[in-house]
Amino acid sequence: MRRSAGIAALGALLALVAALPAGADPPPPGIYANAGSSSAGGTPSGRAARGYALYGANCATCHGSRGEGVAGPPARKGVGDRPGLGPPLRGVGAIAADFYLRTGYMPLSSPSAQPSRSHVLFSEKQIDAIVAYVASLGHGPPIPRPHPERGNLSRGLKLFTEHCAGCHQVVAEGGIVTGARVPPLEDATPVQIAEAVRIGPYLMPRFSKQDIGDRDLDSIIRYVQYAKHPDDPGGWALGHIGPFPEGMVAWLIGGSLLVAVCLVIGRRATS
Amino acid sequence: MIRKALALGVALLRLWLWRPSPRVEEPPRIVAPGEPAPRAELLLLALLGCASACAVAFVVVYAVDLPRPTQLFGLCLGLMFAFLASALVLLGKRLVPDEEIEEDYPAPEREHAQEDVIGIVEQSGDRFTRRRLLKVAALGTGGAVSAALVAPAVSFGPLFHTSALDRTPWRRGRRLVDDAGKPLRAADISTETFYTAYPEGAPREDLAAPVVVVRLDPEELRLPAGRESWAPRGILAYSKTCTHAACAIALYRKPTFAPTQPGRALVCPCHYSTFDPATGGTVIFGPAGRPLPQLPLQIDGDGNLRAAGNYSGLPGPSWWGVRHR
Numbered sequence: 001m002r003r004s005a006g007i008a009a010l011g012a013l014l015a016l017v018a019a020l021p022a023g024a025d026p027p028p029p030g031i032y033a034n035a036g037s038s039s040a041g042g043t044p045s046g047r048a049a050r051g052y053a054l055y056g057a058n059c060a061t062c063h064g065s066r067g068e069g070v071a072g073p074p075a076r077k078g079v080g081d082r083p084g085l086g087p088p089l090r091g092v093g094a095i096a097a098d099f100y101l102r103t104g105y106m107p108l109s110s111p112s113a114q115p116s117r118s119h120v121l122f123s124e125k126q127i128d129a130i131v132a133y134v135a136s137l138g139h140g141p142p143i144p145r146p147h148p149e150r151g152n153l154s155r156g157l158k159l160f161t162e163h164c165a166g167c168h169q170v171v172a173e174g175g176i177v178t179g180a181r182v183p184p185l186e187d188a189t190p191v192q193i194a195e196a197v198r199i200g201p202y203l204m205p206r207f208s209k210q211d212i213g214d215r216d217l218d219s220i221i222r223y224v225q226y227a228k229h230p231d232d233p234g235g236w237a238l239g240h241i242g243p244f245p246e247g248m249v250a251w252l253i254g255g256s257l258l259v260a261v262c263l264v265i266g267r268r269a270t271s
Numbered sequence: 272m273i274r275k276a277l278a279l280g281v282a283l284l285r286l287w288l289w290r291p292s293p294r295v296e297e298p299p300r301i302v303a304p305g306e307p308a309p310r311a312e313l314l315l316l317a318l319l320g321c322a323s324a325c326a327v328a329f330v331v332v333y334a335v336d337l338p339r340p341t342q343l344f345g346l347c348l349g350l351m352f353a354f355l356a357s358a359l360v361l362l363g364k365r366l367v368p369d370e371e372i373e374e375d376y377p378a379p380e381r382e383h384a385q386e387d388v389i390g391i392v393e394q395s396g397d398r399f400t401r402r403r404l405l406k407v408a409a410l411g412t413g414g415a416v417s418a419a420l421v422a423p424a425v426s427f428g429p430l431f432h433t434s435a436l437d438r439t440p441w442r443r444g445r446r447l448v449d450d451a452g453k454p455l456r457a458a459d460i461s462t463e464t465f466y467t468a469y470p471e472g473a474p475r476e477d478l479a480a481p482v483v484v485v486r487l488d489p490e491e492l493r494l495p496a497g498r499e500s501w502a503p504r505g506i507l508a509y510s511k512t513c514t515h516a517a518c519a520i521a522l523y524r525k526p527t528f529a530p531t532q533p534g535r536a537l538v539c540p541c542h543y544s545t546f547d548p549a550t551g552g553t554v555i556f557g558p559a560g561r562p563l564p565q566l567p568l569q570i571d572g573d574g575n576l577r578a579a580g581n582y583s584g585l586p587g588p589s590w591w592g593v594r595h596r
């Protein structure tokens with residue numbers, strides 16, 4: 001009985017969401033009541049309701065009509081019979097929605113693509129609305145407010161080396177891990193760095209406050225900010241990776257040049 | 272009028288330029304006369320001028336005290352030396368005359384002296400009575416000296432003395448501690464990240480000492496037979512030293528949403544050997560030839576992680592025959 005009611009409610013929702021053009025009016029209040037989700041909780045504010053309209057048009061295909069996620073083809077098909085694949089968003093909180101939307105990681109072009117930093121299509125207001133809606137789905141962490149100015153730069157370097165540099169490289173230039181790219185951090189804002197550490201986007205490990213405390217996180221952010229603009233004596237920086245590529249350039253390019261000069265000097269003069 | 276003045280001027284100029292030609296006979300030339308090369312001289316002058324200009328520019332940059340003059344210093348000095356070097360090359364190649372001289376080997380002066388030397392060498396060994404014994408002794412000494420020189424090379428490899436490679440600081444009951452020496456508690460190990468741990472009270476520099484600790488859902492585990500009890504509550508420990516070239520396993524791949532993303536893996540940053548923690552550290556990508564050795568774990572009464580024995584294989588890089596030990 002309950003199950004069939006749930007399926008009926010879902011069917012109504014799917015039909016509604018599929019029909020929703022981007023930026024349509026918020027769904028009627030009845031939908032919220034009918035969905036009967038315990039985590040939806042209370043009556044969402046106006047902003048969250050606006051966010052739901054945007055969510056339905058842009059996110060529901062993969063994350064489910066009420067943020068319950070679409071686990072994959074064996075479990076259930078997504079909106080419009082597409083095998084939409086995405087994790088549930090209940091309880092992820094404003095922190096995750098804010099990170100994925102403001103970095104342009106979401107919406108994703110294909111469910112199996114690696115999210116990467118790209119042009120943000122939503123306006124500030126629209127992002128605020130979607131973040132409010134996703135936050136209303138469950139009790140998740142809020143957007144962090146880091147204070148990098150309180151951090152310690154040398155401790156930040158030590159912590160970054162320990163926890164982050166394995167993938168992101170010690171100068172935060174990014175790299176690869178088998179099967180995926182590791183993004184450079186040059187465009188990451190302090191808030192986004194704090195968010196990424198706490199939510200562990202894509203393949204990145206997630207660090208709780210027990211693993212990395214807030215003060216240590218401030219130090220890490222301060223170091224990353226520093227690494228974007230290190231004290232640079234100028235010249236060809238070679239990605240600030242250090243003496244190894246510098247030696248390669250010196251030996252390969254400089255050495256070849258010297259050999260070429262020797263050849264020119266040693267050649268018999270044509271008179 | 273103008274013509275007259277011009278003629279006068281020319282005459283005066285001639286008078287001024289006139290020198291009495293020296294009467295002495297010039298000695299015969301040693302160096303062959305060459306064609307004068309006015310264009311090369313002009314080029315040489317230009318190069319020297321450029322070098323001087325760069326030198327002056329260096330002084331100016333030094334005096335002006337610009338905010339970041341390092342590149343300008345380098346540019347001035349570098350160009351200065353480059354111009355100077357080009358000038359010298361030009362000088363040597365185009366302006367200083369050169370010629371080739373060949374000298375034949377002198378004919379051997381005393382041919383009989385060579386025969387004498389051969390005779391001396393042949394007859395010097397006449398006074399030895401036990402020639403064969405001495406030869407054997409000399410050969411033996413040569414062999415012994417060579418052995419003494421080569422012997423230290425044994426330290427390069429595990430040919431003779433390999434017990435150090437079998438030694439690990441892990442014993443049954445030894446606690447896992449973090450970088451600061453604090454014991455790792457099972458309850459604090461999250462499934463979302465990875466930890467580095469060391470044996471309590473043992474040297475950490477040992478290749479076998481550091482382990483990487485991860486936690487998986489126990490249902491995800493597909494450990495080889497006989498290791499069923501090695502991962503209490505899904506907590507696993509593997510040697511942090513890559514079995515390929517002994518780099519530290521510093522990368523952990525943790526999918527946020529498993530159906531669409533690459534699976535969990537421990538990755539070595541040197542050559543991207545990739546190991547699956549769920550299946551006992553088997554290699555899923557890269558040059559490593561054998562799995563990461565797994566350390567069996569147990570949880571004591573206080574909730575701390577302890578080793579429940581020693582590794583499943585030899586920790587550290589691989590060598591010939593490592594699989595047979």
